[in-house]
Amino acid sequence: MSVQERKERERAARERLIVATARELAEKQGWDAVTTRRLAERIEYSQPVLYSHFRGKREIIGAVALEGAAEMAVALRAATAAAHGPRPRVTALARTYLDFAERNPAVYDAMFRLDGGLAFAAEDTPEPLKDAFAALLESLGEVAGDGVHPGLFTEVFWASLHGLATLTRAGRLPPAEAERRVELLVDRLAVL
Amino acid sequence: MSVQERKERERAARERLIVATARELAEKQGWDAVTTRRLAERIEYSQPVLYSHFRGKREIIGAVALEGAAEMAVALRAATAAAHGPRPRVTALARTYLDFAERNPAVYDAMFRLDGGLAFAAEDTPEPLKDAFAALLESLGEVAGDGVHPGLFTEVFWASLHGLATLTRAGRLPPAEAERRVELLVDRLAVL
DNA sequence: TTGATTGTCTAGCGGTGCTAGGATCGGGTC
């Protein structure tokens, strides 16, 4: 059985290589540059190999999205754990979220802007996505305010952050005052 | 000179036809279905004719975006004018914005999600875009609160609406509680 | 050693945005 195990290990390693390469390429040159041909060339295999791991390009985007969601959850929890008191926690959360989006634009797009074929807000939502939302909920639930459902509040807060992240990066909002916008958002939305 | 004028008129009419057809096709089948070939076929001209009006597909998206911005400004002003008092006005504004995004998803995408080659938040920003933002500012400025710059407040409110619009349509937020999210957003962000 | 299975590649399909270059049409001039 050892031979088979080795093959499975190698196959898993190659799959990770595909995802990592796609992510790197997308981060450096944008998702438009991530073509199956270029990706195949980078991993030094032919195109059809990609399709033995993923149904298509969409699933590769989805894989990058899951990786990103896991990382984002870690980053959010690390930032909120280091902050003491509700207000610093929420501020740290918002800043970390926007920072993640800015530093990993391609991954952020895979998660929330592109179609990675993933289910959201449903039963079959992949665990990393649920967990990333849970990470938001953990810190935001405590500032939802009386009579406001924590989940609903988290959705609204998240949507606001998402709007800031996408509009800023698309050049729709001048980046200069980003910090003041975050402060305003936290001040108004969170019940402290 | 009359001949030349007629030609210019016909040319302008054809340009409007291109934009209208692109919009209709995008609204019915999504922007992915708006290919230069299909578009050319619909307007009953060959592909290169498109390129005598626009530099490329991106500019056609931009033209649809401008058309949409003008319509959105009209819709926002109509809704806010019909409402009396700051609170009903802001609520009407938010609802109208989200309603526009939901009813005209392709146009909304052209405006804020896709690259239409348009400048934003800059000096050379096209007038319809500036005016749409102005329409938001007119109603939101009065609820920004003391010491908060109206423009900055409008940006934050707009970003929140944008986040709700995009995440809802992408299936990231369950549509069921959309109305409660709007109420929460207005309650918290606006100073009434 | 043979035969089957697994893995990978070459080649190609139908599609994309975009453009070069030739045909055709129509207005202005003699």
Place this chain on the structure above:
DNA sequence: GACCCGATCCTAGCACCGCTAGACAATCAA
């Protein structure tokens, strides 16, 4: 009315896309 010339439009094609059928080579079991 005949001609020229410029504007206008189309045919054909480029390089690229996502994806796949089928040939080939390597590997394992008998």
